[in-house]
Amino acid sequence: MKDPVYKLIELTGTSTESIEDAIDNAIRKAAKTVNNLRWFQVVETRGSIAKGRVEQWQVTLKVGFTVDD
Amino acid sequence: MKDPVYKLIELTGTSTESIEDAIDNAIRKAAKTVNNLRWFQVVETRGSIAKGRVEQWQVTLKVGFTVDD
Amino acid sequence: MKDPVYKLIELTGTSTESIEDAIDNAIRKAAKTVNNLRWFQVVETRGSIAKGRVEQWQVTLKVGFTVDD
Amino acid sequence: MKDPVYKLIELTGTSTESIEDAIDNAIRKAAKTVNNLRWFQVVETRGSIAKGRVEQWQVTLKVGFTVDD
Amino acid sequence: MKDPVYKLIELTGTSTESIEDAIDNAIRKAAKTVNNLRWFQVVETRGSIAKGRVEQWQVTLKVGFTVDD
Amino acid sequence: MKDPVYKLIELTGTSTESIEDAIDNAIRKAAKTVNNLRWFQVVETRGSIAKGRVEQWQVTLKVGFTVDD
Amino acid sequence: MKDPVYKLIELTGTSTESIEDAIDNAIRKAAKTVNNLRWFQVVETRGSIAKGRVEQWQVTLKVGFTVDD
Amino acid sequence: MKDPVYKLIELTGTSTESIEDAIDNAIRKAAKTVNNLRWFQVVETRGSIAKGRVEQWQVTLKVGFTVDD
Amino acid sequence: MKDPVYKLIELTGTSTESIEDAIDNAIRKAAKTVNNLRWFQVVETRGSIAKGRVEQWQVTLKVGFTVDD
Amino acid sequence: MKDPVYKLIELTGTSTESIEDAIDNAIRKAAKTVNNLRWFQVVETRGSIAKGRVEQWQVTLKVGFTVDD
Amino acid sequence: MKDPVYKLIELTGTSTESIEDAIDNAIRKAAKTVNNLRWFQVVETRGSIAKGRVEQWQVTLKVGFTVDD
Amino acid sequence: MKDPVYKLIELTGTSTESIEDAIDNAIRKAAKTVNNLRWFQVVETRGSIAKGRVEQWQVTLKVGFTVDD
Numbered sequence: 127m128k129d130p131v132y133k134l135i136e137l138t139g140t141s142t143e144s145i146e147d148a149i150d151n152a153i154r155k156a157a158k159t160v161n162n163l164r165w166f167q168v169v170e171t172r173g174s175i176a177k178g179r180v181e182q183w184q185v186t187l188k189v190g191f192t193v194d195d
Numbered sequence: 196m197k198d199p200v201y202k203l204i205e206l207t208g209t210s211t212e213s214i215e216d217a218i219d220n221a222i223r224k225a226a227k228t229v230n231n232l233r234w235f236q237v238v239e240t241r242g243s244i245a246k247g248r249v250e251q252w253q254v255t256l257k258v259g260f261t262v263d264d
Numbered sequence: 265m266k267d268p269v270y271k272l273i274e275l276t277g278t279s280t281e282s283i284e285d286a287i288d289n290a291i292r293k294a295a296k297t298v299n300n301l302r303w304f305q306v307v308e309t310r311g312s313i314a315k316g317r318v319e320q321w322q323v324t325l326k327v328g329f330t331v332d333d
Numbered sequence: 334m335k336d337p338v339y340k341l342i343e344l345t346g347t348s349t350e351s352i353e354d355a356i357d358n359a360i361r362k363a364a365k366t367v368n369n370l371r372w373f374q375v376v377e378t379r380g381s382i383a384k385g386r387v388e389q390w391q392v393t394l395k396v397g398f399t400v401d402d
Numbered sequence: 403m404k405d406p407v408y409k410l411i412e413l414t415g416t417s418t419e420s421i422e423d424a425i426d427n428a429i430r431k432a433a434k435t436v437n438n439l440r441w442f443q444v445v446e447t448r449g450s451i452a453k454g455r456v457e458q459w460q461v462t463l464k465v466g467f468t469v470d471d
Numbered sequence: 472m473k474d475p476v477y478k479l480i481e482l483t484g485t486s487t488e489s490i491e492d493a494i495d496n497a498i499r500k501a502a503k504t505v506n507n508l509r510w511f512q513v514v515e516t517r518g519s520i521a522k523g524r525v526e527q528w529q530v531t532l533k534v535g536f537t538v539d540d
Numbered sequence: 541m542k543d544p545v546y547k548l549i550e551l552t553g554t555s556t557e558s559i560e561d562a563i564d565n566a567i568r569k570a571a572k573t574v575n576n577l578r579w580f581q582v583v584e585t586r587g588s589i590a591k592g593r594v595e596q597w598q599v600t601l602k603v604g605f606t607v608d609d
Numbered sequence: 610m611k612d613p614v615y616k617l618i619e620l621t622g623t624s625t626e627s628i629e630d631a632i633d634n635a636i637r638k639a640a641k642t643v644n645n646l647r648w649f650q651v652v653e654t655r656g657s658i659a660k661g662r663v664e665q666w667q668v669t670l671k672v673g674f675t676v677d678d
Numbered sequence: 679m680k681d682p683v684y685k686l687i688e689l690t691g692t693s694t695e696s697i698e699d700a701i702d703n704a705i706r707k708a709a710k711t712v713n714n715l716r717w718f719q720v721v722e723t724r725g726s727i728a729k730g731r732v733e734q735w736q737v738t739l740k741v742g743f744t745v746d747d
Numbered sequence: 748m749k750d751p752v753y754k755l756i757e758l759t760g761t762s763t764e765s766i767e768d769a770i771d772n773a774i775r776k777a778a779k780t781v782n783n784l785r786w787f788q789v790v791e792t793r794g795s796i797a798k799g800r801v802e803q804w805q806v807t808l809k810v811g812f813t814v815d816d
Numbered sequence: 817m818k819d820p821v822y823k824l825i826e827l828t829g830t831s832t833e834s835i836e837d838a839i840d841n842a843i844r845k846a847a848k849t850v851n852n853l854r855w856f857q858v859v860e861t862r863g864s865i866a867k868g869r870v871e872q873w874q875v876t877l878k879v880g881f882t883v884d885d
Numbered sequence: 886m887k888d889p890v891y892k893l894i895e896l897t898g899t900s901t902e903s904i905e906d907a908i909d910n911a912i913r914k915a916a917k918t919v920n921n922l923r924w925f926q927v928v929e930t931r932g933s934i935a936k937g938r939v940e941q942w943q944v945t946l947k948v949g950f951t952v953d954d
Contacts, residue, residue: 129424131431132414134462138201138259144560146834148198149863150870155200155262157868166870168861171582173563175603178571180564180580186203189865190414193431207408207466213284215351217405218380219387224407224469226385235387237378240306242287244327247295249288249304255410258382267493269500270483272531276615276673282353286612293614293676309375311356313396316364318357318373324617328483331500336700338707339690341738345546345604355543362545362607393548397690400707420767422489425518426525433523442525444516447789449770451810454778456771456787465520474631476638477621479669491765494794495801502799511801513792534796535621538638552684552742558836562681569683569745585858587839589879592847594840594856600686627905629696632725633732640730649732651723654927656908658948661916663909663925672727698903701932702939709937718939720930741934750838752845753828755876759891759949769888776890776952807893811828814845819907821914822897824945880897883914 131193132164138186145171148185162192200262201233207255214240217254231261269331270302276324283309286323300330338400339371345393352378355392369399407469408440414462421447424461438468476538477509483531490516493530507537545607546578552600559585562599576606614676615647621669628654631668645675683745684716690738697723700737714744752814753785759807766792769806783813821883822854828876835861838875852882890952891923897945904930907944921951 139152149166157163169186208221218235226232238255277290287304295301307324346359356373364370376393415428425442433439445462484497494511502508514531553566563580571577583600622635632649640646652669691704701718709715721738760773770787778784790807829842839856847853859876898911908925916922928945 129416129418129427131416131428134412134414136203136205136257136412137262138203140198140200142198146870146873151198152200153865153870154868157865163865163868165862165864172579174579175567175571175577178568178577180560180567183560188412193413205410205412205464206469207410209405209407211405215387215390220405221407222382222387223385226382232382232385234379234381241303243303244291244295244301247292247301249284249291252284267485267487267496269485269497272481272483274481274617274619274671275676276617278612278614280612289612290614310372312372313360313364313370316361316370318353318360321353326481331482336692336694336703338692338704341688341690343548343550343602343688344607345548347543347545349543358543359545395688400689422525422528429520429525430523433520439520439523441517441519448786450786451774451778451784454775454784456767456774459767474623474625474634476623476635479619479621481619491801491804498796498801499799502796508796508799510793510795533619538620550686550688550740551745552686554681554683556681565681566683586855588855589843589847589853592844592853594836594843597836629732629735636727636732637730640727646727646730648724648726655924657924658912658916658922661913661922663905663912666905698939698942705934705939706937709934715934715937717931717933750830750832750841752830752842755826755828757826757893757895757947758952759893761888761890763888772888773890809826814827819899819901819910821899821911824895824897826895878895883896 132190133193134188134190135160136169136186136188138184140185141183142181143183145183145185148183149187152185152187153189156189160191162194163189164192165190201259202262203257203259204229205238205255205257207253209254210252211250212252214252214254217252218256221254221256222258225258229260231263232258233261234259270328271331272326272328273298274307274324274326276322278323279321280319281321283321283323286321287325290323290325291327294327298329300332301327302330303328339397340400341395341397342367343376343393343395345391347392348390349388350390352390352392355390356394359392359394360396363396367398369401370396371399372397408466409469410464410466411436412445412462412464414460416461417459418457419459421459421461424459425463428461428463429465432465436467438470439465440468441466477535478538479533479535480505481514481531481533483529485530486528487526488528490528490530493528494532497530497532498534501534505536507539508534509537510535546604547607548602548604549574550583550600550602552598554599555597556595557597559597559599562597563601566599566601567603570603574605576608577603578606579604615673616676617671617673618643619652619669619671621667623668624666625664626666628666628668631666632670635668635670636672639672643674645677646672647675648673684742685745686740686742687712688721688738688740690736692737693735694733695735697735697737700735701739704737704739705741708741712743714746715741716744717742753811754814755809755811756781757790757807757809759805761806762804763802764804766804766806769804770808773806773808774810777810781812783815784810785813786811822880823883824878824880825850826859826876826878828874830875831873832871833873835873835875838873839877842875842877843879846879850881852884853879854882855880891949892952893947893949894919895928895945895947897943899944900942901940902942904942904944907942908946911944911946912948915948919950921953922948923951924949
């Protein structure tokens with residue numbers, strides 16, 4: 127493909143473990159329905175709090191993938 | 196679902212009435228094809244002008260929803 | 265006009281009623297001296313407070329209009 | 334006071350009615366414990382969705398008030 | 403349609419020729435599967451370098467289109 | 472003039488040809504009524520789409536010029 | 541409470557271990573004096589360096605909590 | 610005037626002395642042709658360098674004034 | 679304290695003299711009630727105008743301080 | 748190299764021809780002293796004006812390259 | 817040194833392990849050629865994806881160090 | 886030189902006196918090793934506090950200079 131075109135979708139992954147795990151979860155979920163995932167960019171890091179501790183890490187990211195012909 | 200993943204889509208709703216109505220219109224339209232809409236964030240508020248008055252409110256928003264397994 | 269050029273001016277409209285009314289007021293005032301107003305974009309929403317209530321809505325917007333030949 | 338100093342606090346007001354009402358609610362709540370509220374600036378407009386309609390308007394704003402001597 | 407609703411998708415177009423060509427490529431690719439493309443907004447301009455020269459222009463853009471009823 | 476003062480105006484130039492041509496068109500139009508144009512800064516690049524191709528390039532820019540005494 | 545109001549405070553948590561630990565530390569400290577912590581948003585990630593290694597992770601975050609009646 | 614409307618213009622003031630002096634120069638120049646100047650907001654602070662020292666302070670600001678009826 | 683936590687508050691200092699003096703005034707006022715002020719970051723520089731001259735410098739800043747155990 | 752590290756430098760390229768040519772000029776100049784240039788990101792597009800036409804395109808970009816061991 | 821001056825350089829560190837490890841790698845590499853590294857600020861977090869999983873964490877950061885006399 | 890290329894470096898200047906003095910210090914230091922400094926842009930203004938007063942002004946700026954052939 128001479129001039130590839132990529133599409134970016136925006137996802138929020140969550141995890142009770144870590145920021146990296148929340149990102150991993152979003153990418154694994156996307157990989158179930160989209161082929162050719164290529165890169166991601168973190169947009170925002172948030173989370174919920176319960177009993178004075180982090181309950182859930184919530185990371186919003188853009189994921190880019192090749193648009194097939 | 197232990198670690199839910201959300202997808203965000205970006206829409207521009209319009210209305211001749213108000214900012215709130217433009218947002219409502221975008222969400223109602225999205226709800227016709229997407230289940231589990233959860234939240235929205237306003238990205239930009241614009242509008243068109245005719246005869247020296249606001250003709251159409253145009254509100255761009257991101258809408259988040261649960262990605263089903 | 266093959267390639268129209270637009271000018272944008274920045275205004276702050278105010279209202280004791282609502283955000284939409286503050287925007288309307290700015291556009292109506294601009295329409296008194298400028299023809300061909302075409303669109304607006306909200307830049308910032310602020311307001312003054314008196315006696316623990318919103319006293320005045322203040323919305324800053326850019327307004328675009330056709331530059332006549 | 335020759336050179337007044339102001340403090341800004343950040344609040345999220347909510348409403349089932351409108352953006353303006355969410356802002357009003359935040360300011361009324363703040364006015365119960367803080368005197369001399371002077372101005373506000375909208376930081377972000379979000380909301381929750383239920384049954385394909387806006388369930389709750391959530392507006393984050395900064396509120397400025399005079400620091401008493 | 404009284405109050406149209408638009409959807410925005412984000413794409414990265416590429417070209418070995420120019421910024422305009424990268425944008426054109428993204429829009430042409432999108433037009434193959436989406437009707438009613440209406441406008442675009444450039445989000446970011448990047449590129450890859452090889453042998454000390456621009457190898458590929460990469461332009462990320464949002465493309466808006468009418469959501470059909 | 473010991474301490475020159477400059478004014479900036481915001482314009483949107485359009486072209487069916489290219490980004491550079493849209494900028495040129497805005498500056499040429501401004502030069503018809505303003506002397507001493509000195510510099511420009513691109514604010515935003517957008518465009519309209521028709522038949523799946525770029526129809527019109529729309530570039531918003533600020534143009535700075537010397538304020539005469 | 542029909543229309544809850546939230547307050548956001550800004551904190552910088554630190555840790556010699558990780559970004560997550562710096563956020564945890566800020567939230568745990570806040571939980572000692574504030575009830576009803578609900579969510580956080582990361583504002584900035586910085587750190588100090590000593591002997592060519594990260595010495596301290598410094599994460600600035602906003603923490604939101606319910607304002608009691 | 611029940612609901613005043615303000616216009617904002619953008620200026621770059623310069624000075625060989627200081628940032629404050631550059632702002633003062635822009636406002637004094639504007640005051641020669643515009644009545645009712647009310648407030649300013651600094652947009653950007655730059656400057657030119659000659660012989661390894663600051664040659665000229667250049668401060669871009671928005672200036673707001675009442676639009677007369 | 680192994681992992682110190684800092685709190686940031688936002689203030690607007692004012693002065694008829696200079697930007698530095700407005701910042702100084704905000705910090706001096708904060709120091710009357712808060713111990714352990716450590717650093718500040720300028721958020722915004724504005725001011726009021728009277729008789730075509732700067733009447734009051736208004737500088738909004740964040741001030742960070744150590745949260746005591 | 749298991750975990751490559753890249754350095755980014757910021758350049759302003761200029762051209763009397765086009766935006767692409769200004770970027771090319773910056774990259775060609777950098778390639779004279781830096782090996783392994785890999786990518787660029789446009790930071791800002793400006794230009795100078797003379798006789799009511801664009802005199803010089805000025806594009807500021809970041810250029811990334813591999814840091815050699 | 818009465819008034820120290822710091823220089824900031826921008827780096828992208830990578831890692832197959834974690835965000836913290838990517839930052840560590842960038843700082844360790846920089847420490848090989850620059851003395852007196854003092855602090856860092858994260859600019860952007862991205863990564864590459866392979867086989868539906870994060871392949872490489874890529875963190876862009878600014879690193880500040882003392883400029884020696 | 887038909888199409889000059891400029892390089893920008895980022896510095897933090899400090900001073901116990903004023904914002905202008907912190908900028909001057911950064912530029913004077915840079916001028917010891919770099920010829921042809923041309924302009925600067927302020928990126929951020931911060932400072933340290935001691936005994937409830939500003940202890941040190943810290944201004945981060947970009948400085949542009951001509952890249953020699």
